[in-house]
Amino acid sequence: MRYISTRGDMPPKAFSEVLLNGLASDGGLAMPEMYPKISPAELEAWRGLNYSDLAFEILSNFADDIPAADLRGIIEHTYTHEVFRSEEIAPLKTLEPGLHILGLSNGPTLAFKDIAMQLLGNLFECVLEKNGVELNILGATSGDTGSSAEYAMRGKRRIRVFMLSPQGKMTDFQTAQMFSLQDLNIFNIAIRGVFDDCQDIVKTVSNDSQFKQKYHIGTVNSINWARIAAQIVYYFKSYFDATHSNNEQVSFSVPSGNFGNICAGHVAFMMGLPIRRLILATNENDVLNEFFLTGCYRPRTAAEILHTSSPSMDISKPSNFERFVFDLTGRDAAKVRKLWQEVDNGRAFDISGTPLWEKIRRSHITSGTSNHEARMTTIRKIYEKYGVLVDTHTADGLKVGIEYREKDIPLICLETALPAKFSESIVEAIGSKPDRPTGYENLENLPQRYVVMNADADAIKTFIAEHV
Numbered sequence: 001m002r003y004i005s006t007r008g009d010m011p012p013k014a015f016s017e018v019l020l021n022g023l024a025s026d027g028g029l030a031m032p033e034m035y036p037k038i039s040p041a042e043l044e045a046w047r048g049l050n051y052s053d054l055a056f057e058i059l060s061n062f063a064d065d066i067p068a069a070d071l072r073g074i075i076e077h078t079y080t081h082e083v084f085r086s087e088e089i090a091p092l093k094t095l096e097p098g099l100h101i102l103g104l105s106n107g108p109t110l111a112f113k114d115i116a117m118q119l120l121g122n123l124f125e126c127v128l129e130k131n132g133v134e135l136n137i138l139g140a141t142s143g144d145t146g147s148s149a150e151y152a153m154r155g156k157r158r159i160r161v162f163m164l165s166p167q168g169k170m171t172d173f174q175t176a177q178m179f180s181l182q183d184l185n186i187f188n189i190a191i192r193g194v195f196d197d198c199q200d201i202v203k204t205v206s207n208d209s210q211f212k213q214k215y216h217i218g219t220v221n222s223i224n225w226a227r228i229a230a231q232i233v234y235y236f237k238s239y240f241d242a243t244h245s246n247n248e249q250v251s252f253s254v255p256s257g258n259f260g261n262i263c264a265g266h267v268a269f270m271m272g273l274p275i276r277r278l279i280l281a282t283n284e285n286d287v288l289n290e291f292f293l294t295g296c297y298r299p300r301t302a303a304e305i306l307h308t309s310s311p312s313m314d315i316s317k318p319s320n321f322e323r324f325v326f327d328l329t330g331r332d333a334a335k336v337r338k339l340w341q342e343v344d345n346g347r348a349f350d351i352s353g354t355p356l357w358e359k360i361r362r363s364h365i366t367s368g369t370s371n372h373e374a375r376m377t378t379i380r381k382i383y384e385k386y387g388v389l390v391d392t393h394t395a396d397g398l399k400v401g402i403e404y405r406e407k408d409i410p411l412i413c414l415e416t417a418l419p420a421k422f423s424e425s426i427v428e429a430i431g432s433k434p435d436r437p438t439g440y441e442n443l444e445n446l447p448q449r450y451v452v453m454n455a456d457a458d459a460i461k462t463f464i465a466e467h468v
């Protein structure tokens, strides 16, 4: 399988090459040259496989330059009871017949990002070892992504993580989760500034190609194709769990921010999984919902972002959305390049009234939006009716999913974090604190390891140079 760019101007690459790269050289995103089509016989054979075996069947299509035995080993070493603290990886919880929650948040940082990130860490280790190179991951985080990356990379050979976060702006739980890591390859850098300052530093350093090359600087952001690939697996897994035969269809509801999670669902659909609808849920930052209603895509500026009680969905410019549009244009890279020329220049594009819009409007994606009040009501209602406590992001998904639920079509709502991470909102919704999973009770009291620095890209470069 070779990988091409959504903007059409990258020589085809192998999986392990796109694994270590961020954006494609032409500013686009890496995409498999074509999607593997799963035959009815294969789909039948996959029903009943355990998570690791299913992951191997799916991922070996995409990661075909990693020897099969290595890939199998990596997968088996990733999806364990030890890492994901549950009997099953991605257990399906049934609220009532035809309504399910897919448990994706049992990994070390209590959010679904661990499912892909843990695999990424092990894939990195394997490929770096083989190529005899090192990787210094530089990232900016407002909470979830940074901790997920650190827990996936801690203690790994040939990898260091330099993670910038805005000093004092994360929740105590998030701060403690990251800063309590004592691994010598993890560097937590609290920046005197806000999240955008952190992100600007990462951009400045990444644009210094000499520095980038000399110090092997890389990223783990959600445009990484391997993260999307890893997320395809649980769409298949939960489809099998929610149905009796492959003649049935299901719908998924997906709390969305950067369009990564739902993009994996789109790929599963393209591979032939019988999906009726992918229901996209946004919070008050409704760039995507606005597009799916009107055909106008207007990314917001950082200043326009609203800070909400589902903070991991507070996204101004959902980067993976470009992958979906690429497919819906019939993979017309020239068209994508033209549309994203507008986006890259801070403008909107409006495709309403065009054949492309008709195609997207009739596609498998349906969208809706949620807000703080709806989240609180949903958390309360789901708790009262089913005795199940969900976090604020999952609540957004449930709210919109239930709105579009159809008779006789099972609905699977993706759980993207555990309520324990968003204690304050849970107290507001139900009047009491969520339980913490075992092992996390004492998190905020553990010793913390971090440095505080000014928002100064040169100082960060010096720090990196001194620690590699």
Ligand SMILES: *Cc1c(COP(=O)(O)O)cnc(C)c1O
Binding pocket: 111, 112, 113, 144, 222, 255, 256, 257, 258, 259, 260, 261, 262, 312, 313, 393, 416, 417
């Ligand atoms: C990252 C994240 C999301 C959004 O997922 P995307 O793949 O960016 O659309 C939703 N909920 C939680 C808890 C997250 O951490």
